[in-house]
Amino acid sequence: MQLLCWVAAICMAGMADAWVKRRWDHSRSFKKLGLTDLTCPSHDIADPASSSPLPASCCLCQTFMRRIEMNLNATENDHEMDVVFRISEEKKQIPYSRSEGRILEVLESVCKEVSLPDPHASPKVNVAVKNACQGFVDEFADDLIGLYYNNLAPQQTAMCVDRLQLCAAGSGNDEL
Numbered sequence: 001m002q003l004l005c006w007v008a009a010i011c012m013a014g015m016a017d018a019w020v021k022r023r024w025d026h027s028r029s030f031k032k033l034g035l036t037d038l039t040c041p042s043h044d045i046a047d048p049a050s051s052s053p054l055p056a057s058c059c060l061c062q063t064f065m066r067r068i069e070m071n072l073n074a075t076e077n078d079h080e081m082d083v084v085f086r087i088s089e090e091k092k093q094i095p096y097s098r099s100e101g102r103i104l105e106v107l108e109s110v111c112k113e114v115s116l117p118d119p120h121a122s123p124k125v126n127v128a129v130k131n132a133c134q135g136f137v138d139e140f141a142d143d144l145i146g147l148y149y150n151n152l153a154p155q156q157t158a159m160c161v162d163r164l165q166l167c168a169a170g171s172g173n174d175e176l
Contacts, residue, residue, distance in 0.1 A: 024139045024164070026132035030056040033125055038116060058167035059116075060132050061160040067114050068144065069154060071106040072097050094150040103148050107137050140164075 030036070038059035039051045054062070075097035082091045096102055111133035115126060137144070143163060147155040160167045 065156040
């Protein structure tokens, strides 16, 4: 009986540990496709064509963050808008491109256009990328809104390295 309780405790601890550390991790679905590492484009100004293989979850996170930032930066008719908070009733001006409404618009549509840079990727890989993107947006929408709200700075490192710990420091470049 003690052995059964001990086994159950280990199994439950492993399940809880998996949920606490990192809930979003699509590396297993890419591993099933034979892709443990993905080639991510570098945004090195000196050599924009360079690319480097990174773990699948790191590359996906960077790809999604780049696409979100590109869409936010491409906002047409970006203007300052007034924001009022109920507590202080103080008005604050922020760029429309970094408003909560605009960020939500981008998050709703970003997965329709995201893809890996490999033009020879199979349809299964493209489906896996779209599923991973949707899971990323669903899981971290609040975090993404918090990062981008009234903040024009690139956020790849803040999300992929600092918060999710999917990438090693220095594995990506925040420049667009």
